[in-house]
Amino acid sequence: MINLKNRACIAGIGETRYVRKPGSGLSQLALQLQAAKNAIADAGLSPKQVDGIMPFPNLGHAEEFAANLGIENLRFAATVNTGGAAPVASLRIAAMAVCTGAADAVLIPAGWNGYSGSRARETVSEDVSSLPGGVIARDYYLPFGLTAPPQWYSLMARRHMHEFGTTAEQLGAIAVAMRKHAQLNPNAVMYGKPLSLSDYMASPMITDPYRLFDCCLETDGAAAVVVTTAERALDLAKPQVTILGVASGQPYPADEITNRKDIFQTGLSIAAPEAFAAAGVEPRDIDFAEIYDCFTFEVLQQLEEAGFCERGEGGEFVQSGRIELGGMLPVNTHGGLLSEAHVLGMNHIVEAVKQLRGDAGERQVEDAELGVVTGWGDFGDGSIAVLGAGG
Amino acid sequence: MADYSKPLPVLEGLTEEFYGWCRKGELRFQRCTECSAWRHVPREMCPECGSTDWDWQKSSGRGVVFTWTVAARPLHPAFAGAAPYAPVVVEMEEGVRVLSEVIDCPPGDLAIDMPVEVVFDAVTPDVTLPKFKRIHR
Numbered sequence: 001m002i003n004l005k006n007r008a009c010i011a012g013i014g015e016t017r018y019v020r021k022p023g024s025g026l027s028q029l030a031l032q033l034q035a036a037k038n039a040i041a042d043a044g045l046s047p048k049q050v051d052g053i054m055p056f057p058n059l060g061h062a063e064e065f066a067a068n069l070g071i072e073n074l075r076f077a078a079t080v081n082t083g084g085a086a087p088v089a090s091l092r093i094a095a096m097a098v099c100t101g102a103a104d105a106v107l108i109p110a111g112w113n114g115y116s117g118s119r120a121r122e123t124v125s126e127d128v129s130s131l132p133g134g135v136i137a138r139d140y141y142l143p144f145g146l147t148a149p150p151q152w153y154s155l156m157a158r159r160h161m162h163e164f165g166t167t168a169e170q171l172g173a174i175a176v177a178m179r180k181h182a183q184l185n186p187n188a189v190m191y192g193k194p195l196s197l198s199d200y201m202a203s204p205m206i207t208d209p210y211r212l213f214d215c216c217l218e219t220d221g222a223a224a225v226v227v228t229t230a231e232r233a234l235d236l237a238k239p240q241v242t243i244l245g246v247a248s249g250q251p252y253p254a255d256e257i258t259n260r261k262d263i264f265q266t267g268l269s270i271a272a273p274e275a276f277a278a279a280g281v282e283p284r285d286i287d288f289a290e291i292y293d294c295f296t297f298e299v300l301q302q303l304e305e306a307g308f309c310e311r312g313e314g315g316e317f318v319q320s321g322r323i324e325l326g327g328m329l330p331v332n333t334h335g336g337l338l339s340e341a342h343v344l345g346m347n348h349i350v351e352a353v354k355q356l357r358g359d360a361g362e363r364q365v366e367d368a369e370l371g372v373v374t375g376w377g378d379f380g381d382g383s384i385a386v387l388g389a390g391g
Numbered sequence: 392m393a394d395y396s397k398p399l400p401v402l403e404g405l406t407e408e409f410y411g412w413c414r415k416g417e418l419r420f421q422r423c424t425e426c427s428a429w430r431h432v433p434r435e436m437c438p439e440c441g442s443t444d445w446d447w448q449k450s451s452g453r454g455v456v457f458t459w460t461v462a463a464r465p466l467h468p469a470f471a472g473a474a475p476y477a478p479v480v481v482e483m484e485e486g487v488r489v490l491s492e493v494i495d496c497p498p499g500d501l502a503i504d505m506p507v508e509v510v511f512d513a514v515t516p517d518v519t520l521p522k523f524k525r526i527h528r
Contacts (some may be wrong), residue, residue, distance in 0.1 A: 105462055135401075138398070138400070139400035139432075139526035140400070140432050140489050141478070142398040142467070143398055143399055143477050143514075143520055144491050144520070145397070145462060145465075145467070145470045145473060145492070146460075147398075147467035147470065148467065150466070151478060152468065153482060155458045155460055157459065159457070159503075162458070162503045204463065205461070205463035205464070205466070206464050207460045207461065208463060209460075209462035210460075213493040256432055257491075258457075258488045258490050259431060259432070259487060259488050263458075390453040
């Protein structure tokens with residue numbers, strides 16, 4: 001396998017404000033264009049120097065991004081159809097594209113009006129049937145009332161609790177840590193709204209074992225990154241953040257969540273060893289991790305499947321401040337989808353870049369040199385990037 | 392029946408065949424004629440051996456609760472009046488798992504490995520859903 005280590009990097013990042021009420025006031029496209037424009041400018045590029053675009057599945061077409069941004073030389077356009085795993089999986093495809101010369105600079109945008117537009121929670125038959133495995137969900141899950149992501153994944157959470165004794169307090173420790181980090185992030189929707197473990201325990205059940213505060217936010221917002229070669233980035237505006245290893249994977253079967261021989265296996269179980277091997281580092285070398293936190297248990301599960309701890313030990317791992325700033329492995333230093341905003345995980349990549357540039361302000365991880373970002377989508381598709389500071 | 396408003400499977404292809412058996416009061420799964428592996432949900436090929444030859448074989452109808460969730464806040468308009476209710480994954484004696492519900496068990500009484508057996512709920516003239524009830528031993 002050809003190793004792309006140190007050959008591609010994230011040269012630019014961009015974000016919008018992350019809001020709930022009264023909503024962004026912008027269209028989904030306008031919101032993403034704002035983040036895209038910021039990312040291109042942050043890289044020190046002009047839109048005419050961008051020649052690749054990788055939109056998020058079902059949130060826009062490369063053609064309309066190009067037409068609005070003035071990208072005249074679009075020669076690489078692709079979308080990875082893995083839901084919330086797509087942004088990190090797109091880093092991988094973008095790295096391959098720039099390293100092979102298929103593109104010079106690839107824009108990866110994501111964003112939506114997840115609060116004021118159609119809400120993540122309002123899954124209806126037509127929505128699910130457009131997902132990979134959606135026809136199975138329509139014909140075999142929906143008639144029985146299994147209709148939405150928190151319900152799908154809570155099936156795994158309960159089984160984990162049964163097999164390993166994982167507790168509600170342990171899931172709560174994840175929600176509390178993310179919220180604590182959001183108190184250091186003025187763009188976080190939950191900035192100024194601390195959460196205690198007793199607040200968590202008192203929050204209403206959504207789909208037992210998931211309480212309200214196990215579930216990510218619904219927000220309006222967009223974020224974007226620009227990927228180019230390490231060589232090219234030397235001449236650009238910002239300190240380099242290098243892609244050391246990046247991989248994607250799928251659980252088996254990926255289109256059906258109940259009949260996996262190994263019910264805890266996810267795409268990340270396959271992707272993580274590849275990404276760490278390519279980067280030539282071990283999970284214990286990592287300074288911080290931005291883990292796709294659609295729900296608390298998925299953080300615990302991904303920490304296990306990525307190899308930060310053994311399977312079954314995630315519950316203990318997330319307690320005692322270990323995943324908080326100052327702990328052994330700070331997780332979701334921006335607050336994550338749980339407490340910053342649900343920007344489809346693109347905000348996780350943006351945060352990792354800030355940390356590795358030393359631009360994270362009050363929430364800066366000291367001497368951050370190696371960071372991990374993961375993505376999780378659909379019925380457990382996974383992606384992971386190991387990113388490094390400097391060239 | 393006419394006012395049944397919850398989502399229904401789209402009766403096409405193998406899904407039409409699966410629910411067709413349910414309508415006749417039989418729970419059947421595909422079983423590979425080559426390697427004898429059972430499978431669910433319906434697939435065109437046997438993922439174990441690659442064979443495209445299979446039969447619909449009758450299940451014992453018995454299984455155990457593998458996992459479940461309790462929908463306290465409905466996340467789909469058709470289930471607005473149904474909460475709290477529990478989608479349950481049943482592991483059948485044949486080894487395949489089925490997402491369904493246990494009709495005679497309040498969500499709070501569900502337990503992993505609880506024995507259950509299939510019952511049939513004709514929710515519309517065309518669609519019969521396989522559901523489960525407890526086996527009391």
